[in-house]
Amino acid sequence: VIAVLPRPAAPPIVAPAPAKPQAAEVALIADPTSNKPMVVATLDHATDQVMLTPMGMKMPQGRDAELWIIPEGQKAISLGVIPTNAPKRIPMPEGLRGEGTYTALLAVTDEPIGGSPTGVATGSVRAAGKFLKG
Secondary structure: OOOOOOOOOOOOOOOOOOOOOOOOEEEEEEOOOOOOEEEEEEEEOOOOEEEEEEOOOOOOOOEEEEEEEEOOOOOOEEEEEEOOOOOEEEEOOHHHOOOOOOOOEEEEEEEEOOOOOOOOOOOOEEEEEEEEEO
8 A cells, every 4th residue: 555645835935025116215415506417326225325416517626525514403514526528326324324305405616636624514515405295
């Protein structure tokens, strides 16, 4: 006598739910006098990085462009010297990461080569703008 035992059925394969798409936040950083766009900044919440795309931004000779983020009610935080002629990715500072509409102001100042020597903006504001939910 041979006994045949049924094999247990394999559990069904369930595909994970697709990740909820996160809207990008975009800031048009423009000359405060002429409103001419200088830089487009796109905040990617999935990577907590800002992608910067310069749009014909020029600095005075012997000066670098430095990007600052100014959270509402707080002091400016340098995000570093940025190129005026090529895209660049910059990580968001640790305390400013997360989802949600971001209301911080972004500003570009002209600073000595290498950036502000003091950690605070020392040059003129060349462009400014806020993130808008995409």
